[in-house]
Amino acid sequence: MTIWALLTLVLASCQLAAQSDLQNTTAAPALTARPNETPAHDTYLSIEVTGIAGALPVGESALQVTVRDGAGLAVVGAAVQARGDMTHPGMAPIFGVGVENEPGIYDVPLNFNMGGDWIITIDVTSANGLTANQQVSVQVQA
């Protein structure tokens, strides 16, 4: 019993170190505003990524990226690009370009060539030059 308690304690302390690093990898959306200005409704973009619930299969998948402005209105005509990196170093990244199927909603095809954890970085540039990016974690199952 004592051994199990000690073991749990050691593992918990090690876990703190791992968690602090995990927090770094799941970065919050980075918003870009003009220099020296407080972001207003019309000066920043928000990104919502859907289609990543549960584990995705190896092969072609499409993420849905919804882009809105500060007022919550759909942003049309934006350039949406996605880059997928495996959490394991040395694996080749994958890239996808968003296609706007509905106003403000972009389908981004990605070809996951290996099972495991992926980090998808979405970069959005609106027609008026505003930029935003977001990272999401995705599990892919072989």
Add this chain to the structure above:
Amino acid sequence: MAAKPRAPLYTPRPRFNLLRLPVIGRLLRWRWGRLALQIPLLLLALLLIYDGFTGSPIASRNLATIAPWVHYRGLVVLALLLVGNLFCMSCPFTIPRTLAKRLSLRGRRFPRILRNKWLAIFTLFALFFCYEWLDLWASPALTAWVIIGYFAASFVLEAVFTESAFCKYVCPLGSFNFTYSTVSPLQIQVKNSAVCASCVGKECVNGSYSPQPVILVDEIGINGQPVKTHEHNPQGTPGCGTLLFAPQIQSNMDCTLCLDCARACPHDNIGLFGRGFGAELSRPKLWHNRYDISFLVIGLAWLGLVNAFGMISPVYDLMQALAATFGLTALGLSDKLIEGVALLAIFIVGAGILPLITTFAAAALARAMTRTAKRDTLRIALTNFAPIFVPLGLGFWIAHYGYHFLTGLGSIVPVFQEFLQNHGIGVLGEPNWALGSAPNLELIGAAQALAVIIGYAASLWLSQKIAMRLYKRQMLAGFVVWALLLTAMMLAGLWLFSQPMEMRGTILFD
């Protein structure tokens, strides 16, 4: 008519000595030769620490994770197989260690109870467990901390103890390298053991008085008084850090290839000689029937399987099943903690209990079948066959590390380009991510299978040789037992490496 000179009856074939090569040999024997190899790796280590803390947190875009976990490991296993323990030779962690040695004023020796490989087995086990559980491969910052930890541990142990305790008894990387350098085609040997027998100073292990590899004699003046004396000073070359005595070296185990012995020898009697691959593994009493070294070798082969098992899909199903069986999910623990407990159970069974049970069982069975139970103890029956796990283990590691090395070979180029670009240096241009594209995976898969099969064949060859030496006419019975164990491990390895890799760091428990 002059008599024709007679040829000598026997002339030993001159052995290949790397230290006699024109440029490389001179560089290696140079007083600062090791430092010249260490400084580039020290700079690289500092770069990795810097990028690990300040660069991208995504592992595949950070030098701190790509260089050690993809390139270093692949290059190390290839170097061990083709040349020798090159990493320990140029290890950057020993630079501050050398400073610590000068500051330490020669303290006490490492505790006697720890002067074996049990601590190294524990650090290896801990490193591989943390690697899997904390996803060290996915974390540049944690990898940077690991590098700092190596520097700190090396420095502290060297400052406190006299010998190179970190290298010999603690360092997991060194223990890995020591184990697989036993197959390497180079080994420190003496040219003429008679010279060593009459050597007074034994400088190869004690250190030399001066930087020159010659015997220095005090100059005596005409009045009989010395006009020049030679004293031990900081210019002298240290002796072997791991306390190996050159004429008695039979194994690369514990040899860091620092070449201090060759530099210190006043008789120029030490060389880095060529030999057959794994030549030492069939020698009798290679590791003096020591359990600690035997289980280091055996455990590493099993760790090769367990480490690869951690990278394929079935491990997640097994962890789920373990969590459910032991009711871990009902305890309200976090997923990461449950994963740690489940993974620890897998490591304890796979790299602890299974190697112990199977090797003791094989040794006991071989003793019974060869009717040598009265003659040989269980220790003799087991430790004599420990070397057979070296080739197969190396096959597993080459298959695993070789996979990452070959699939990620070009990936370091765009990552370095991006690193330079982020620091305002554009000489290498835009990152070319196409260089990171995986080459032919079928071909790599075939190479993995080949590595395992060649390792298996070499292990079989070795075990029949040892069985012949140990059991003579009963060799077949003894050989079959160990061959069955090797075959089971080989098949497990082939199955593991035929599975699709899953580079997963997170697992969600039901």
